[in-house]
Amino acid sequence: MAMSNMLSVQGLSKIYMGTTGGVHEANFQLEEGSFFTLLGPSGCGKTTTLRCIAGLETPTRGIIRLGERDFFNSATGANIPLNLRNIGMVFQSYAIWPHLSVFENVAFPLRVGREKFSSAEISRMVAAALDSVDLAGLEQRSATQLSGGQQQRVALARAIVKKPSLLLLDEPLSNLDALLRDDMRVELKSLQGRLGVTTVYVTHDQAEALEMSDQIAVMRSGHIVQLGAPREIYHNPIDGFVASFMGSSNIFPGKVLAAASAQDECSVQLDAGPQILARARVSLQAGARIVVSIRPEDVNVQSPSDASATQNALSAHVKSSGFLGPICNYHLDVFGLSLQARINSHLSHNVGDEVTINFSAQKALALPHEISA
DSSP, X not given: OOOOOOEEEEEEEEEOTTSSXXXXXXXXXXXXXXXXXXXXXXTSSHHHHHHHHHTSSOOSEEEEEETTEEEEETTXXXXXXXXXXXXXXXXXXXXXXXXXXXXHHHHHHHHHSSSOOOHHHHHHHHHHXXXXXXXXXXTTSBGGGOOHHHHHHHHHHHHHTTOOSEEEEESTTTTSOHHHHHHHHHHHHHHHHHHTOEEEEEESOHHHHHHHOSEEEEEETTEEEEEEOHHHHHHSOSSHHHHHHXXXXXXXXXXXXXXXXXXXXXXXXXXXXXXXXXXXXXXXXXXXXXXXXXXXXXXXXXXXXXXXXXXXXXEEEEEEEEEOSSEEEEEEEETTEEEEXXXXXXXXXXXXXXXXXXXXGGGEEEEESSOOO
C-alpha cells in the first residue's frame, strides 16, 4: 500500500527581527491531492509560508512534514534542502528562459538534477508534461514567441515534469489579463485534478480562491484567521475582516441587546439607529459590541407598495445604481448608513426612489467586534 503524502504544517513560525512581518504559529493538514489556498492582503505572510514549505526560507520553529518525511523540524534539527524535497514550483514571473526553446525550458530540471535521465527519457517526460498543458507540437518554439498564457503553461509543465509530490504556486495568474486569467483558473484546477498532486496556492484574489480551492486559509498579519472550505468561509466568516475581505459585504457596528448562543438569532441595536435580528456567529453576551455582516446579494429591494416581508424590513432611498448585465448593483441610504444590494436586473429602481429593503436574520451575521489578529 502506497504511503499517503499528507502535508502537515505544525506551529510554523518565521520571525524577522525588527519587523512585524513573517508567520506566527501556522497550522494545517492537507490530504493528498487537495488544492489549498493561502489567501490574504499583501504582507500577510502567505508567500513566506509557501517559501518555508519550499525550503527557500528557514522557519524559526515548527514542523513541515510530507507523509512520514520531515522537510523541517525545529525540535530535531531536520531541514531537507530545496532540491531534495521533490517539489514543483511556479512563481508570478514564470522564470522562462528566453534563449531556450519550449522543450529545453521544460527539460531543464531533468538535466540539472541529481538524478540522471537518458535522452529518450527526457524526451518522453517533456512530451508528457507539454501534452498535459496542451502545448504539444510547440517543443521547438522559442520562448520569446509565446503568449503570456503559453508561458504560464510552460512554467507549469516544467514544474510537473518530474512528477512532484507537492506543487507550490505563488500568484501564477496575476500577470495575465482578466479574460485569460478566468480561463486559466479552470485549466489549472482541471490539470491539478488530473495529476492528483497536492497543491498549495498563494493569491490575494478572492475569486481565484473560492473557485479553485478545497480549503482556504485566510491570513492577516502573519496569522491564519480562518481555515475552511470556500462555502464555509464565505457564508460563515469568523469576523469582520474575513467578511469584508471575502467579497463585498455590508459591515455595520452595533451591540447585542440580549445574550445569544452561537447560531441563535439575536436582537441587535445598530449604532445608526435601527434594531434588527441577526444570527450570532459565536456566543455573545448582552451589551457586547459587534459588527453585523450582510452580503449585498442577500438584501431584497422592493417598492414600498410591493413590500410584504416583515423580518428586518427597513425604509431606504436609492443613491446610485449600476447595471452589470444579469444583476444591478444598488447603493442605498438606510438611516444614514450606506448599504449595497445586488438584485436581478429585471427589477429596476431609479436614483432617488424610496424603497423597502429586507433580509433574513440567518443571512445577517453578528460577528465579534474585535477582528482577529
